[in-house]
Amino acid sequence: MNERSRSKSKSLPPAYKGWFPWLGCAFEFGKNPLDFIAQKKELGRIFTLYVAGERLTFITDAEDFQYFFQSPFVDFQKAVQDPVLNIASVSKTSFFKYHTKIHDMVKGRLASSRLIYFSDKLCDEFRDQLTQLGKQGEGDLHHLVRKSMYAAVINNLFGKNVLPVNCEKEFEKLEEMFVMFDEQFEYGARLPSVFLKDWSSAKKYLIELFGKVVQKTADKKSDDDETLLQSLLSLVQDQYKPNYSLLLLWASLANAIPITFWTLAFILHDEKVLQKLRTELTSVFGENGQCPTITEEGLKKLQYLKWCVLESIRLRPTGIITRRVIKSFTIRDMKIPEGDMLMLSPYWAHRNEKYFPDPLMYKPERWKEADIDKNVFLDGFVAFGGGRYQCPGRWYAILEIQMYVAMFIQMFDCKLLIDSVPEPSKKHLVGTQQPEEPCPVEYRLRK
Template structure:
């Protein structure tokens, strides 16, 4: 009898432990683990992340976890995702991006956490909506000069063309506003923080391609805009009222999928779950990456009716004159660390688009390339080049 009692106690303890583990797992989101240790669902997820996410959402619901390459990624979609990313105090962006920053720029965790918020506040203040007027003339003059250097005619990859135009002008403008450090030792540290603004260039490099591919749809409003604003263009000036129509069109292009056959264009936004109660009705372990897909959110007809149609007029509801996007538009991130240069990036895109089409007759020489399906973060890049032929207008 004495021997039986300890055995029974051990058995009961094991049963209780199994029940506890099972109960704990029931409170966690459904998990896609794959069958290979550590790798998990990595191969399948890596082939086409956005397609994988949508299939999983349909099968498991709006909240689910993917285990891949030793990392747990908990996806939160639709209202659940937006509320977590915009309102929860139990998520941390800095912890989510610290490891990638260290791997790409060798910035130690302590230095990154010390500098990131300070640099963000500086950039947000100097590149904010109410300081845009300080950049308009300088950007216009700079882009005029860049276009003059292109000559009367030529051929160039469209993605490279936009980067060639925008990068020098932007860097020069930000140096003059004191946003770039002059100390070489600090440049490397600052460069990674500047990546949050780089997203604007990614969008800019894609938009002219859409306009040219859909010229029959877009030329009416674009040419009307150019005709109305020729005086401002010639004098390197712009006004909020005159730029609103183009702003609406650009945001609609960013929001929508340019061409269904080219695949998705926008990747995944990620944050860090620092506490277990970030997601309602579930226990998300500390350290999980919380993931949200702006692409699928922008495809949701509940928030964006007829999302695949080019409808700039939908943005009239956005109160752009007060620098407010539509609800659930997350192309530039959101929450505490929303892209600080979003309005400056959009201003640059407007000026660049206006001047390209004002100065040149343009046409695509190559078929429109498919977008790479391997990008899980940021804007999808084309798989191949897309050359544009440009001839100076007479």
């Protein structure tokens, strides 16, 4: 018997239906989704929640993750097409025509072997931005990181000043609109735009901005130095070029920038970690490396830094990733019916003691066990998803976070003005957690 036929006689996973017909537990779930998922693990290692007409079936044990990533009966595209329609107004036809091609293009352009084409320029961009912080100052660390990284990464991936990075006022507006778009991203994926006025205006602003960019780049011939945006625009041949550009902007900023903030916050909070990192940086750049030039090759010598970055990604990964079940199948004697939305939470997976002892502790040393030189992560680590549509930007993400953190720590003495690292907000499921409260710091250029 194959997996499919066997499934006919099996029972469904235990379920929680909530109090309301159709809505199910939508209210309870919506209030604090991450904690609600953890609470419902009492139902079993696989369980179903009824939410607003959908059956959400959660797989919580890492031994079962292979079904989520590898089973031929689950589908990535069918899970994300509707949200992509709501978030960026890309039609169904266009989505199925271009999605795989775009994924493969990004994967190819940002492959680990090709990062060398981005790293020198990115280092120059970071240097410009970090120099603009001045000799000393104070402020919210998240805001500070966001401001300098947005500008640098946008220039690096989308082309120098293709978006209004060099005009302070216009850039502030762009930042404000992007933050709004990002903060309500998952509500945008689910609710009609009439309920989300500010979010809809931000989306409109960003799509129109890209509309102008598309017009300007239309006549330019592509060359060897093609940016990621140019590759996207020459691939897509319909009216949704601005919409796909917005999706690429979101994918490239929404996780990597907050995680850079978390990495700095974790490091600055732990004197031992900070000193270890400083020793490593000094051994590579020297005592007087005020504003180091960091190459992709140079980063390979900074192993402890990479552990710090991966440990931050482990503790602050995206809340949830999803797949659609396209044919009923069986996991551990349970029938997973066609139509279910299969859910996996990297956030909770990374808090599994079996794979990560002392899971809540920030312990960069745990990454000693991973074969990092061969790009192999620790077992149970799923921050970048997996299978055919695993995050195609992961190597670039790790590179940019390492580079920014190394330059920041090497250039500045920086002190947290609060006693602990802010708590992560558990309101959102899509994307990494934002800090619940501000993280004030003071910084001074090192002598």
